[in-house]
Amino acid sequence: MGMTxxxxxxxxxxxxxxxxxxSIVTVRGGRPISGTVIGAGLVLTVAHVLHADDVTVVTADGQELPATVAGRDPATDLALLKVPGLNAPALAAGADVRVGELLLAVGRPxxxxxxxxxxxxRAASGRGPDRGWVPSGAAPFRGVSGGALVDARGGLVGVLNAGVSRGDLLAVPADRALKVAGLLDSTGRVPRGFLGLSTQPVHFPGEPRPEAAPEPDRAADERQDGRNRGPRGERPHRDHGREHGGPRGRGGWGGPGWGGPGWGGRGREGWRGGRLGLTVVQVExxxxAAQAGVRVGDILLALDGDVIRHPRELLDRIRDRAGETVTLHVLRGGEEQDVSVPVGER
Known part of the structure; x- marks a missing residue:
């Protein structure tokens, strides 16, 4: 690259x-953090730092405005603030960002x-401990949480959070953040989808187990009752081995080394030939799930064509789909079949 x-x-x-x-403000509701203006009088920030429902927003020109928390979403750790009199321009979601594009993490401590x-x-992760979050590739700094991850054109890529993964600066993808903001603005809460079943990973008979694969010790309950939620707003599952998901590293659930492509699913860890599925151990x-005919003993292989390898993946994939219908591909009595299940709301 030349100097010019x-x-x-x-x-x-x-x-x-x-x-x-x-479009970036300071939010005072505990220690100072950042906020991203997403609409007229509306600011998105992180929820875990806010200790009260009445906070103060400081604009780019130094104006101090009272603000009220309109709602919090534990799953994304987002909070929506309503700020009467705020005239700052709103950020709009940018176009699809390609891997390798430069990004800017902008905050206002x-x-x-x-x-x-x-x-x-890389794109927002679909599996692993950072499922559903965009890695910024930027160094975190004090007070950046609630700020904006933007592309070189100034389009919003995500809302930043330095508290999800130690040492990493991640972001809630812009489309998800704006969807959450809309629900918080209209109803004050984000409904969470549920199917009403409990599952645990199961290895199919006759297949070699991956090296050093840990044995799940008890079923993961898919039911979410709002108690004992983790830093992403979800109740930790007892069989995860780690706070944010299954064990990491080679041979863990969802780790590399699982084999060839799966039925209709993305990625190399498929289920064809019988590697790993989720066995249903309880139906509420x-x-x-009960009304759709899901039975104890069914083995869940895929959801809407994507393979499922851990109970946490099932939770993540239906969490934001209350009111929609999903298709479970199951193995029952040695035969594969599809079961359509309307996702409930909690």
Whole structure:
């Protein structure tokens, strides 16, 4: 890269930060954090730092405005603030960001706007301890949580959170964050989907077990009652081995080394030939699963064409789908079949 191109890149990034910074505010509701303006009088920030429902928002020009928490979503750790009199421009979701694109993490802690440079390392993870979060590739700094992850064009990629994974700066994807904000604005809560069944991983007979694969010790209850929730707003499952999901590393549930492509699913860890599924150990009476005919002893192989390898994946995939209908591909009595299940609401 020539010096001229480098200077142009530097100038463009600085311009992007300057443009975005007017949409980033300081939120005082505990220790100072950042907030992202997403609409007229509406600010998204992280929930875990807010210790009261009445907070103060400080705009880019130093104006202090009273704000009220309209709602919190434990699963995404987002809180929506309503700020009467706020005239800051709102950030809009950007276009699809490609892996390798430069990103900017922009926050406004107590003493003005700050930014760090990152890049799109990979798409939002569909499995593992960081399922559903966008890695920013940027270095976290104090007070960045609640700020905006933006592309070089100033489009919103996600809402930042430095408290999800130690040492990493992750973001709730913009489309999910804005959906949560809309629900919090209209109803004050985000309904959570449930099927009403409990499952545990099962290895199919006759297949070699992966090296060092841990043995699940008890069933994971899919039911969510709001108690004892973890940092992402979910009740920890007793068979996870780790707080945010199954054991990491080679040979753990969902780790590498599981074999070839699966039926209709994405990724290399398929179930064809019998590797791993979820056996149903309990079906709650009158639940959506019970009404759809799911039975104890069924083995869940896929949901809407995507393989399922751990109870946490099942939870993650139906959490935001209350009111929708999903298709479970199950093995029952040696035969495979599809079962359509309307996702309930809790």
């Amino acid at each position: 191109n480098f200077n142009d890149l530097s100038t463009n990034l600085a311009d992007a930060v300057q443009t975005v910074s007017s 107590e003493h003005g706007v700050q930014a760090t440079l990152g890049f799109m390392e 009476a009158d639940s959506p």
